[in-house]
Amino acid sequence: MAEFLQFLFSGLTVGAIYALVAIGFTLIYNASDVVNFAQGEFVMLGGMTTVFLGYAGVPLPFAAVAAVAVATAVGLALYRFAIETAREANAVTLIIITIGASIFLRGAAEIVFDKRFHSLPQLFGSDPIRIGGATILPQSVVVLAGALIIMVSLWAFIDRTLFGRAVIATSANRVAARLVGIDTRIIVGACFALSAAIGAIAGVLITPITLTSYNAGTLLALKGFAAVMLGGIGSAVGAVVGGILLGLFEAFAAGYVSASYKDAVAFLVILVVLFAMPQGLFGKATIERV
């Protein structure tokens, strides 16, 4: 039983990390139908910037805020100079643009930061919480809470504010949105900025557990993308549930099947779910217009 609990806690820890990364994909996709492969780099920027500002003597809370600001600026720049300039481009072109952006950001991180691994102190100390013979780090709870808080805030934002309605309108039909007076450029730009901010917050929260380095973004983006598709793209709830489930699949595969193949098992399960539910768990069924 203690073993099962430990696998569960491990899965929740890793799952919360994936969930936090996955949410970042949702907003940009909702606003512009773009899957932003540079999302992992925003997470990396959040963590690395905080670490390096910390080395430079800035107290960590301020460093974290500054890091989120930096990432938001980068997100805006990405939108303004890459995505907006390339409007009317088809989906695959936009994906390649975001991939180019992620290569660029990684290359910049190589130079601005360094190539070693770094960590941040855990928010509530490193003494593990013991439950039923298994242990979980307080930071894991923080990450989980962070994911839930952001998910709820995002939902409230989209569903309850005027700005959020504008986002829904923009994603439903951009031209119609413009016709009713919504400046879609501001909407989509804001969504990029917000996604970058969410990514950076994720980075600050997860770095005490995962450690960070200039190329930490790639693997996170990969797992985040898989999580978001499992949950159904476009749904914040789906992103969080998808992330947690992916973490759980991996942990139980590592515990009960084979640790070398845990990623393979997790992907296999995703494939099986997608065959049964081709829109993901919470995805909206799309209507195909002929």
Added chain:
Amino acid sequence: MLGNLKIAAVLGAGLATALAAGPASAQVKIGAVLSASGPASFLGDPEKKTLDIYVEDINAKGGINGQKLQLVVYDDGGDANAARTFATRLVEEDKVVAIVGGTTTGTTMAMIPVFEDAQVPFISLAGAIEIIQPVRKWVFKTPHTDRMACEKIFADLKARKLTTVALISGTDAFGKSMRDQCIDVAPKAGITIATVENYGPGDSDMTPQLTKIKAAAGIQAVVNTGFGQGPAIVTRNYRQLDIPYPLYQSHGVASKQFVDLAGPAANGVRLPAAALLVAEKLPDNDRQKPIAVAYKKTFEAKTGQPVSTFGGHAYDGLMILTEAAKRAGSFDRAKVRDEIERTKDYIGADGIYNMSPTDHLGLDLSAFRMLEIKNGDWTLVPDSGS
């Protein structure tokens, strides 16, 4: 159709010009293909920094045989295919005299045929034993083999009367190679490996694997083979789960940064490492002390980062090469190769080298020291008779 013809012509011309090599120079060129970026950048970056620093240093002191050295470095990003292309480029285009490089075993093995065919001396910076076994005429290496690391760890375990061991390894090349060697060496060393677990090099939580190890019966110690961030996370998880047995890390941990990252969890962890990591703590009569301390001080001063044994491998490789060139009195590739092979009693940052026609590594077990982490710093464990 005309559009296509124009495109094809433009691209063809573009291809040729883009690849045009720089102006030829009379300097002696030394080549390096390193994984300065990508998954192995933790190893390749200190290697590159070391080569940059010391080639500049050598030139400032007048060069070798009266000639200045020019370092031509390419970054393969950890990709064996890219490494091979750069190897061909170094040999055919840059016409280098010798190469120090090949951060990983994969990149090294992919490049070896190029250097053997072109008859250019190659000093590899990768760990696996098959780089020099079977011995290839033009291929040498400076890092200890992972086999030696296993032997060192097992000798220490034996001395502490711990004979049943669990292994937890990264599935990356470094982790797996050392795991295989440990499994191979264990019977001869009198050690029984009861359980083997794996984790991915990018994983953030190894508690499932460690839980299984904790639940296994009869384990007396745990050995973690891996490099980069994995060992730090394993160490933290180890303490999180309150596993009572001693934990051993590997030389992949490489620098003081591991101690910082693992935090208080690292207390009591032992690992085999080159003398370089504890340079200042070596007894004054230790022959490696002056060189190790000098390298450590220079590296740390010039880069602002803690010294890394991987950088030390590059330092030794470069020095062995330049010493051989000095002895040969020229940069003729065959003569340099012969002199590299004749390296005897060369005191390096990572060990004392004695090469021979049948041993293109030249290190023995004494090149490894057993370290223990106490209160956030390294301490030397007195030699357990290896």
Added chain:
Amino acid sequence: MSVLARLGRFRPLLRHRLISLVPISAVILVLPLLFSSAYYYRVAALVFIFAIAAIGLNLLMGFAGQVSLGHAGFMGIGAYAVAIGPIHLGIPPLLSFVLGAILSALIAFVVGRPILRLKGHYLAVATLGFGVLLAIVFTNEANWTGGPDGMTVRQAALLNWPLRGAETWYWTLALSFLIGAALALNLVDSPTGRALRAIHNSEIAARVLGVDVAQKKLMIFVVSAVYASVAGSFFALLNGYITPDVSGFLRSIELVAMVVLGGMGSVTGSLVGATVLVILPQALTSFHDYEHMALGLIVMSVMIFLRGGIVPSLAGVFGGRRS
């Protein structure tokens, strides 16, 4: 009559589907005159290898409109087939080559049917998972594949002519590329090709017209897998060594980038995309530490300003026809 007017008699020939291969062949024949060492031959050889894989992926993505983020997995199958066959199973390299292609086709057939029911990003993640799965298998099954360190690949010989040396590879691969391109161009212009383009436009409309959508998608998936497998086998033979990252996620992304950069739906585009992405890392070494920033910037700029891909955009400028 002016020269141009007389040449006008050849106009119908210019519309032949294989015409784009003529200037390409001309460049291939002439290029070696500019090569001053084996290095250039090797880079060109790599360009052909990736061009072959890119053509296959282009058939899937550009013509049939299905996205695959795991195509390097099939390259891996071809590569490891040619490595494992001779060393572990005693099968001669060229037979292993063919068996690898057959194996890829079979796996594509089995995996394709369920996977191709997914659409858009869901198909992307499914193919991604497939590629990742294969990469994990290659990394872990060390007894067969040599594990993360990889394994050596024995040299192949074509009817007693050993395939070694950058020059030999250049001509062999150039020929293979031309054959692959010709087959692809023929396919595109055939009823099957037109059915594929109909599917790309709208699956429902195609179905209404009587096209067996599922079967056609599966067929093109299998064909593209075989192209990738062939490219992978050549890759392993050229290098004499193979590591699991031949089928890794980053390799798959590289292939997709080649197709999109060069121009989806353009066979010449696949060659251009492959050329750009193989040559850029070599050309950018002079940027030293800035080479990745430069690469990212170039990829972004090309996609932003040459939105449809290099060949279609440039063809538009020069007034030529898309091929």
